Structure formats: C-alpha cells, structure tokens
Amino acid sequence: MNIAVASGKGGTGKTTISLCLASYYADKEISVALLDCDVEEPNVNLFLQSEIMGKVEAHVLIPSVDNSLCSGCGKCGEICQYSAIVLIKGKPLVLKEMCHSCGGCFLVCPEKAISEVKRTTGVIELGELNGIQYAGGRLNIGEAMSPPLIKDVKEYYSGAVIRIMDSPPGTSCPVIESVKGCDFLVLVSEPTPFGLNDLKLAAEMARAMKIPFGVVENRTSPGNNSLREFCKSESIPLIASIPDTKEIAVRYSRGDSVSYIKENYRNELDKIANHISSSVRADMT
Amino acid sequence: MIKELVILSGKGGTGKTSIAASFAALAENKIMADCDVDAADLHLVLTPENYKEEVFGGGNKAYINSRNCVSCGKCINLCRFDAISDFFTVDTLSCEGCGVCAVFCPADAIEMKPHQSGKWFESETEYGPLVHARLGIAEGNSGKLVTIIRNKAKEIAKNENINLIIADGSPGTGCPVIATVTGSSFVLIVTEPTVSGIHDLKRVHTLIEHFRVRSAVCINRYDINLEKADEIEEFCRVKEIPLFGRIPYDDDVTKAQVAGKSIVEYSSGPAAEAVKVMWNKIKKEILTEGV
Numbered sequence: 001m002n003i004a005v006a007s008g009k010g011g012t013g014k015t016t017i018s019l020c021l022a023s024y025y026a027d028k029e030i031s032v033a034l035l036d037c038d039v040e041e042p043n044v045n046l047f048l049q050s051e052i053m054g055k056v057e058a059h060v061l062i063p064s065v066d067n068s069l070c071s072g073c074g075k076c077g078e079i080c081q082y083s084a085i086v087l088i089k090g091k092p093l094v095l096k097e098m099c100h101s102c103g104g105c106f107l108v109c110p111e112k113a114i115s116e117v118k119r120t121t122g123v124i125e126l127g128e129l130n131g132i133q134y135a136g137g138r139l140n141i142g143e144a145m146s147p148p149l150i151k152d153v154k155e156y157y158s159g160a161v162i163r164i165m166d167s168p169p170g171t172s173c174p175v176i177e178s179v180k181g182c183d184f185l186v187l188v189s190e191p192t193p194f195g196l197n198d199l200k201l202a203a204e205m206a207r208a209m210k211i212p213f214g215v216v217e218n219r220t221s222p223g224n225n226s227l228r229e230f231c232k233s234e235s236i237p238l239i240a241s242i243p244d245t246k247e248i249a250v251r252y253s254r255g256d257s258v259s260y261i262k263e264n265y266r267n268e269l270d271k272i273a274n275h276i277s278s279s280v281r282a283d284m285t
Numbered sequence: 286m287i288k289e290l291v292i293l294s295g296k297g298g299t300g301k302t303s304i305a306a307s308f309a310a311l312a313e314n315k316i317m318a319d320c321d322v323d324a325a326d327l328h329l330v331l332t333p334e335n336y337k338e339e340v341f342g343g344g345n346k347a348y349i350n351s352r353n354c355v356s357c358g359k360c361i362n363l364c365r366f367d368a369i370s371d372f373f374t375v376d377t378l379s380c381e382g383c384g385v386c387a388v389f390c391p392a393d394a395i396e397m398k399p400h401q402s403g404k405w406f407e408s409e410t411e412y413g414p415l416v417h418a419r420l421g422i423a424e425g426n427s428g429k430l431v432t433i434i435r436n437k438a439k440e441i442a443k444n445e446n447i448n449l450i451i452a453d454g455s456p457g458t459g460c461p462v463i464a465t466v467t468g469s470s471f472v473l474i475v476t477e478p479t480v481s482g483i484h485d486l487k488r489v490h491t492l493i494e495h496f497r498v499r500s501a502v503c504i505n506r507y508d509i510n511l512e513k514a515d516e517i518e519e520f521c522r523v524k525e526i527p528l529f530g531r532i533p534y535d536d537d538v539t540k541a542q543v544a545g546k547s548i549v550e551y552s553s554g555p556a557a558e559a560v561k562v563m564w565n566k567i568k569k570e571i572l573t574e575g576v
Contacts (some may be wrong), residue, residue, distance in 0.1 A: 008324050009297065009298060009324055009326070010294075010296065010297010010298045010324075010456040011296060011297040011298010011299060011456075012297075012298060015481065038457075040456075040457035040458045040459045040462075040488075041295050041296055041456065041457055041458065041481075041484070041485040041488060041489075043296075043480075043481040043484060043485070046480045046481055046484055047480070047481075079384065079385070079388060081344065081345070081382055081383050081384055082383075100381055100383060101365060102365050102366075102381065102383030102385050103363070103365055103385060104383055104384065104385045104388065107363065107385065107389065108388065139458065139459065141458055141488055141491045141492050141495065142458075142463070142492060142495050143459070144428060144459055144460040144463050145459070145460060146457075146459045146460075168456075168457060169297040169323075169324065169455075169456050169457070170323035170324050170455065170456075170457075171323060171324065171420075171422050171423065172323045172420055172423070172424055172425060172427050173423075173424070173425035173427075174457075174459065175423075176378055176423045180378070180379070192539055192542050192543065193326075193329050193542050193543060193545065194302060194326040194329060194542060197324075197326055197329055198324040198326065201324060201422060204422045205422045205423055208378070208422050208423055209378065209423065249509055250509060250510060252479055253477075253478055253479040253480070253482075253509050253510035253513055254480070254510065254513075255479075255480040
C-alpha cells in the first residue's frame with residue numbers, strides 16, 4: 001500500500017507526519033519504507049538519521065549529436081517542444097537543462113545522428129533504521145526539473161507492505177509525480193488562512209487525481225475551528241489533530257519531535273492508520 | 286533603475302509571505318509580484334481587486350481520436366511519460382505535450398491541442414499594484430508562469446515610475462525558484478532555527494550564489510531554539526552573508542494572518558518591530574546604494 005503525505009502549503013508538518021507514520025508501522029513490525037520525494041529540500045533523514053548505506057546516481061536521457069552524421073535538416077529542432085535543440089549555423093545545439101527526455105529528436109533524426117546519453121541530475125540515498133527502509137532523492141542544486149528524480153525514488157522498496165511518500169509542497173508537477181499511483185493521500189494542514197487556502201488547492205488536486213484522501217490538522221489551537229469547519233463543509237474526513245504546543249516546536253527544532261509525538265499522541269496516529277486501512281479497503285471493494 | 290527584491294526560504298512555512306506582506310505595507314512606490322504560483326497566498330493579505338485576467342497556455346496535450354485509431358500501440362511504446370493507457374486514452378496529468386505520439390502515429394489519430402495551464406492577474410491593492418497567478422491544479426510549467434509574472438511587474442513598474450518590485454517566492458530550489466531568482470537584484474532568505482530550516486537555507490543559498498545574486502538572511506522565530514539560531518549566524522559569518530533580522534516568536538503573527546493584515550499593521554509587538562528594523566536595513570541596502 002502506497003501512502004502519500006502532501007499539504008499544499010509548506011511547513012505544515014508533512015515530514016513529521018511521514019516519519020511518525022513510518023515509525024508507527026515499524027513498531028507494529030509491518031515492513032515499511034519511507035521515500036523522501038521532496039527532492040529539492042529533502043529533510044526526512046535529518047530526523048531519521050539513518051546511516052547512508054548506498055548512494056545511487058540519478059539521471060535523465062538527453063540527446064547527443066554526432067555532427068559528422070548530421071545533415072543539418074533541422075527536424076530535431078522542429079519536433080522539440082521545449083526549445084532544447086536549436087540550430088546554430090546549420091548544426092544542432094543541445095540546451096540540456098531544457099530537455100524533457102521525450103526522445104522525439106532521437107526518433108525523428110533521418111541520419112541517426114542523435115544518440116541518447118545520461119545526464120546526472122541528483123542522487124538517491126539509501127538507508128535503514130529501526131525497521132524503516134529509507135530512500136531519499138537529492139536534486140543537484142541549479143537543476144530545474146525534479147519529476148524524473150522523484151519517479152526514480154518511487155521505484156525503491158516496491159516489496160514493502162507500506163510505502164510512505166513524503167511529498168514536496170505545492171500542487172504542481174513535482175507533487176503530482178509524488179502522489180501519482182498512491183492508494184491514499186494524507187493532507188497535512190494548519191488552521192490559518194494560508195493553510196486553508198492551500199488545503200483547498202490540495203483537495204482539488206486529490207479529487208482531480210481520484211485518490212482517496214483525508215486531512216490531518218497540525219498545530220490545532222483551542223477555539224480555532226476554521227479547518228474543522230472547512231473539512232465539514234467540503235465533506236473531507238478530518239482524520240486526526242496534533243496540537244500547537246511549544247514543546248513540539250522546540251523538539252522539532254532539535255530534530256527529535258517524532259518520538260515525542262509517538263509517545264504523547266499515539267491515539268492520533270492510531271486514527272490515521274485505521275482510517276487509511278478502512279478507506280483503502282472500501283476503495284478496493 | 287528598478288530593483289527587484291525576492292523573498293525565499295528553501296523550506297516552506299518559515300514566514301516568507303508574512304514578511305513580504307509587511308514589506309508591501311512599509312515600502313513606498315513599489316509593486317508586488319507573487320511568484321509562488323503553485324500556492325499563492327499573498328493576495329489573502331493584500332486583498333486585490335483584479336482589473337485584468339489573462340489565460341496562461343502552458344503547452345499542448347495529446348488527444349486521440351478513437352475513430353481513426355487502429356490500436357497499433359505505437360504511441361504507448363513511444364511515450365516516455367506513461368501518459369497513454371492500454372485503452373488508448375491520454376492521461377492529461379502525465380502528458381508533457383512533447384507531441385512524439387502525434388508525429389509517429391501511423392493512422393494520424395492523435396492531435397496536439399493547446400491547453401490552459403493557469404491564469405494570471407494584474408490587480409490594484411491599497412498597497413499598490415500586484416501581479417499574481419493561479420497555476421491550474423496538477424499543472425507544470427510553473428517556471429514559465431513565474432517569468433510572465435516578473436516581466437509583467439517590470440513592465441508596470443517602468444510605466445508607472447515604480448522603482449521597487451517585491452517578489453514572494455516559492456519553497457524549494459527547482460524550476461519556479463530558479464525562474465524567480467535569475468536576474469533579480471537581491472534575495473532575502475527567511476529561515477528558522479530548526480535542523481530542516483538550516484539544511485534548506487544552505488541549499489537555497491548555494492542556488493542564489495550560483496546565479497550571482499546578493500542575499501541576506503533573516504531568522505524567523507529565532508527564540509524557538511537559540512542554539513540553532515547561533516548556528517545560522519555562524520553559517521552567515523563564514524559565508525559572509527549579512528544577517529538582517531532576528532524576529533522573535535510572537536502570537537500576533539498568526540493573529541494578523543487570521544485578521545487578513547500584515548503583522549506591521551496589525552501589531553506593535555516584538556515581531557512587528559523586528560520586521561520594521563529589518564526593512565530599514567533592506568531599504569538602505571537596495572535602494573540607496575547601487576546594486
């Protein structure tokens with residue numbers, strides 16, 4: 001079962017909830033993998049602190065032109081929708097950062113002058129700690145496109161009973177790549193106007209992708225029912241709530257909030273896990 | 286000369302938008318650009334009245350005409366984005382508009398159609414003009430949309446003799462952030478004293494250095510963890526990045542957000558005061574001295 005954790009707004013607690021859930025399942029001796037899909041700012045292992053036991057380079061395919069075979073016909077430049085091949089003085093020049101690896105130029109070239117070569121865009125780190133298998137992508141700085149690396153991260157530990165994808169913020173292509181194919185989506189939000197606005201966008205995304213989802217409210221404060229009411233009006237299940245306490249904020253800042261939440265809010269984690277299993281079961285029938 | 290101040294953070298939720306909204310209230314003769322097209326929030330504080338709305342076409346998507354389709358499966362084999370199902374339908378969320386399927390379809394059954402990826406708006410607020418956008422759900426091309434927003438803001442600034450653009454950026458280091466930073470005048474990095482805040486600050490700072498843009502750091506909620514705040518200061522010293530602000534934790538920040546106001550207008554508490562002090566430093570840095 002694949003569970004994605006996303007949010008819309010950044011900094012609402014995605015990584016914390018992902019780690020808590022992974023640890024929760026590991027405690028129950030369920031085989032669990034935690035995949036850091038926020039490859040632009042990967043934070044999972046700052047908290048998990050698994051020893052990195054392997055590093056795998058991640059790459060995309062880009063065209064390489066053999067100028068001795070090229071006739072300068074320009075078909076490669078015509079098929080490219082991303083302005084990644086331009087003809088300069090009759091010879092193609094590849095702008096590698098613009099390339100989406102669609103393979104069009106390679107296929108269309110009548111002289112077979114184009115081959116595809118690997119370009120490294122980042123690295124995938126692998127580890128394991130306390131029963132949690134970990135794989136995390138780390139995009140090279142300056143690299144614009146994260147989806148291909150996210151796709152690679154999601155290939156790992158396909159044998160695990162539960163896989164948790166800690167997703168990037170937002171609702172655009174990197175998030176889609178992380179969430180795609182998941183059985184359940186946990187949206188972590190907070191009861192503030194920014195949190196609510198971005199939750200609306202994230203809920204729309206979940207509906208567009210036809211993935212069952214529910215909300216975990218983080219930093220709940222007594223008397224502030226805005227998120228609760230929003231979920232009710234939209235018929236979105238509000239699965240669990242973690243309160244806004246200074247203790248959690250201080251522990252988070254040091255990197256040790258997970259064990260504290262597990263100890264003190266085990267109830268809430270039970271609710272999340274139970275909700276996910278019953279929702280996924282219902283979805284399959 | 287028009288100066289462009291960008292607010293970034295690497296990590297999400299460190300307070301970029303709250304600070305950008307405060308600068309909007311404090312600065313004179315400025316225009317705001319919300320470059321976080323993916324989860325735009327600045328308009329929640331600035332409450333704009335849109336006077337212009339434009340469609341953003343992000344590219345094309347493939348459509349298979351089932352009457353012409355001979356189910357040969359070539360498109361499925363060629364598509365690198367797994368966007369075509371076994372029943373020859375296109376998953377528009379996965380389609381990246383490369384057009385390879387359409388070019389190589391032997392039955393001429395695939396058409397590439399322009400696709401609306403979002404909208405962008407020019408608007409008026411009580412603080413001055415705002416350019417912002419809404420990228421459609423599950424869309425790509427956020428970098429292109431950010432570039433449109435920035436160019437539009439520059440155009441308005443030029444026409445109206447405005448000398449400052451305040452741009453609120455998105456988290457991360459990828460496509461939209463790169464499109465926001467390139468060619469800007471100055472970046473303020475808003476961070477927080479947490480293990481993830483520091484880690485993400487370092488990555489986004491490397492990116493900013495890569496594009497040779499000057500920057501300064503602000504530590505938000507610095508008193509949550511004084512040790513980590515010191516660690517950030519040490520990092521700034523080593524990297525020679527000026528530290529422009531230390532903003533204390535203050536309940537008024539959330540209260541201001543709930544009230545739909547910037548912190549500097551809502552409160553005269555410690556956070557608001559710290560933001561004002563920081564603004565004066567930035568103003569001096571980017572408006573009175575040549576960049």
